[in-house]
Amino acid sequence: MAIENKPGEEFDIIFSRNDSLELSSHHEYDTTHARIFKIIVIGDSNVGKTCLTYRFCGGTFLKNPEATIGVDFRERTLELDGESIKLQIWDTAGQERFRKSMVEHYYRSVHAVIFVYDVTSLSSFESIPEWIQECSRHSVGPLVPPAQCLADSYNFPLFETSAKDPSEKENVDAIFLTLAYRLKSHKPLRLKQPSESNLRQMWNQREREAATCQC
């Protein structure tokens, strides 16, 4: 499920259920003039967030992924109707102990949120309202509980896909392309993109602060 954050406007929500993803082809585009959109991917630990984003950005199924610590960054530039659109994808840690104080940064200047749950894990589905509440706490749009009927009643698209099954690759692309097309129609917005080393530095700094905190 994904929420598209249109700054200053109402939100659209896209539901997605993860059971896999892969890319049919990869093209390199000139990213110099690309508009950048930040998308965060959240959900319980072990639901496949890393594999989903890796499939979209890397084109393959990531075998033996390790638990995400803090956040991992991936990006992919798309050519949509002759325009370069760069999706900067933040793959966040599902485990609370690995999220720590980075949470504020996850939600800063976010354009869209993808909620991921595992179709074989009821608890990961039942956690979705909590993830939605977390977004609400960080002012990411008015949110509603997830369900197919709700998706239908709000006319939100629902994607069910698998990062593992190559035949599902179009469905994975569909999640991100749907967001990209919707984001593309927004007013031009260029983000100053933090470098990975800056973000790592920020994360390490927070770790040090947390380690020395007496409370």
Ligand SMILES: Nc1nc2c(ncn2[C@@H]2O[C@H](COP(=O)(O)OP(=O)(O)OP(=O)(O)O)[C@@H](O)[C@H]2O)c(=O)[nH]1
């Ligand atoms: N069958 C199947 N397994 C998957 C799929 N996507 C991921 N997995 C498996 O699910 C497990 C967890 O995948 P991750 O992508 O690391 O999960 P995550 O949500 O990023 O986990 P955290 O980093 O802890 O938040 C791994 O063993 C993957 O091989 C999928 O689409 N189908």
